[in-house]
Amino acid sequence: MTIEELKSQISKKVESRNKLITETKAMANAEDADMTEINKRMSDIDSEKVEIDKLKKQLETRSKIEALKEEQNKTDKKEGEMRNMKIVSDNGKDQAIAEKRSALNNFVHSKGQVRDGLVSDDVGVTIPEELIYQPENEIKTTYNLKQYVNVVPVNSAKGSYPVRKKATARFNTVAELEANPALAKPEFNNVDYAVQTYRGSLSLSQESIDDSQIDVTGLVNNEITEQKLNTTNSKIAEVLKSFTAKEVSGVDDIKHVINVDLDPAYSKSIVCSQSFYQILDTLTDKNGQYLLHQDISSNSPTTFLGLNVVVVADDLLGAKAGDQVAFIGDLKRGVLFADRADVSINWAEDQIYGKYLMGAIRFDVKKADANAGFYVNFPGNEQTTTSTTVNP
Structure with missing residues (x-):
C-alpha cells in the first residue's frame, strides 16, 4: 500500500x-x-x-x-x-x-x-615529485624518516631558523597588570643551518640509451629513490643519535622516559633499531599481555604504550648489527630538515665512459629542540651510552 x-x-x-x-x-x-x-x-x-x-x-x-x-x-x-x-x-x-x-x-x-617540460636548477634538472614517488616504483622494505621530521624549504645555502621555546608565562589578572604591565615575550632558539650538496652517479648504461628507445624513467626513479632515502635517513639518524643518552632496562624505565623525562606537551613516538624492536616485541605487562600492538588487518601503525613505532636498520640508528637503540620523543619538534633543492640530475663528463648521469640533493639536518627526545639503549649493548657528536 x-x-x-x-x-x-x-x-x-x-x-x-x-x-x-x-x-x-x-x-x-x-x-x-x-x-x-x-x-x-x-x-x-x-x-x-x-x-x-x-x-x-x-x-x-x-x-x-x-x-x-x-x-x-x-x-x-x-x-x-x-x-x-x-x-x-x-x-x-x-x-x-x-x-x-x-x-x-x-x-x-x-x-x-x-x-x-622539466624544471632546471643550479645543479641540473629536477625530477618531478610525481615520478619519484610512484607507488609501483617504491621499494617496500625502505623507510623514509624525512616524513616524520620538520621539513622547512629554504631559499639560501646558509641561514637561521627560529624555533619557539615552550611557553612558561601565564595570563595575569587586570589588577596584576596594573601593578606590572610588562608581559612576557615569546622566546626563540635560532637553529643555524648550512646546506650541503650530496652527489652520486646513477647506474645507467650508455649503450642502453644509445641503442634502445626503452622507457628509462622507471630505472632512474628506482635508483634515485634508493640513493635519496639512504642519504636523508643517514643524516637524520646522525641527529637522533646526538640527543641526550639514556639507558633503559625494562618497561618501567621506558615509561619513565615517556611519562617523566619528556614534557607532556611533546607529541611522542619511537624510532628504533631492529634489535630494539625485538625487545619491545617480547615485553609484557603484569598480566602477561604483550605491550606491542600491531593491527595486521589494516595499515595502522605499530604502537607501544600508545606511541607509534618506526623500525630502521640496526647500523643506521646504531653503529653495527645488534645495537639495541632507539629515539623516543617528538621528531617534529626535535629535528629540523632544511630542504634547499630536491633530487636533480645532470650529465657529467667521465674520462673513460664519456658521460654519466649524476644526481644531487641539497639539504641540512639540525637538532632543533634538545629537550624533545632521548637516545636510549638497553644494557648489554656494546654501544656507549654517550650521545654521538653532531654539530648543533
Whole structure:
C-alpha cells in the first residue's frame, strides 16, 4: 500500500470515528438513552482507534522507508558524480605524469640537451615529485624518516631558523597588570643551518640509451629513490643519535622516559633499531599481555604504550648489527630538515665512459629542540651510552 493510500484510509477512518463519537454523544444525552447500544458504540469507537493507530504506524514505517530510499538515491547520485569527477581528474593527472615521464626520457636520451617540460636548477634538472614517488616504483622494505621530521624549504645555502621555546608565562589578572604591565615575550632558539650538496652517479648504461628507445624513467626513479632515502635517513639518524643518552632496562624505565623525562606537551613516538624492536616485541605487562600492538588487518601503525613505532636498520640508528637503540620523543619538534633543492640530475663528463648521469640533493639536518627526545639503549649493548657528536 502506498503512502497516499494509507493517508486516505486514515482520513476516512478518522472521519468515520468522529461521526460515531458525535452520534454516541447525542444518544447519551437523550432522555430514553439505550445504554446497551451506547456501550456497543463505545466499543466500536475504541476499535476504530486501534485500526487508526495501526494505519498510522504503517504510514510512519512506509515514510521512513521512502526517506531512506530517497537519501540513498541522493548518495548514489553524489557518489556517481564524484566518481565521474575523479575519472576526469585521474585522466588529467595520468596525462600530466605521462608528459613528465616523456620529458625525463627525452632528457636522458639526448644526454641533457633536451630539457623541455622539466624544471632546471643550479645543479641540473629536477625530477618531478610525481615520478619519484610512484607507488609501483617504491621499494617496500625502505623507510623514509624525512616524513616524520620538520621539513622547512629554504631559499639560501646558509641561514637561521627560529624555533619557539615552550611557553612558561601565564595570563595575569587586570589588577596584576596594573601593578606590572610588562608581559612576557615569546622566546626563540635560532637553529643555524648550512646546506650541503650530496652527489652520486646513477647506474645507467650508455649503450642502453644509445641503442634502445626503452622507457628509462622507471630505472632512474628506482635508483634515485634508493640513493635519496639512504642519504636523508643517514643524516637524520646522525641527529637522533646526538640527543641526550639514556639507558633503559625494562618497561618501567621506558615509561619513565615517556611519562617523566619528556614534557607532556611533546607529541611522542619511537624510532628504533631492529634489535630494539625485538625487545619491545617480547615485553609484557603484569598480566602477561604483550605491550606491542600491531593491527595486521589494516595499515595502522605499530604502537607501544600508545606511541607509534618506526623500525630502521640496526647500523643506521646504531653503529653495527645488534645495537639495541632507539629515539623516543617528538621528531617534529626535535629535528629540523632544511630542504634547499630536491633530487636533480645532470650529465657529467667521465674520462673513460664519456658521460654519466649524476644526481644531487641539497639539504641540512639540525637538532632543533634538545629537550624533545632521548637516545636510549638497553644494557648489554656494546654501544656507549654517550650521545654521538653532531654539530648543533
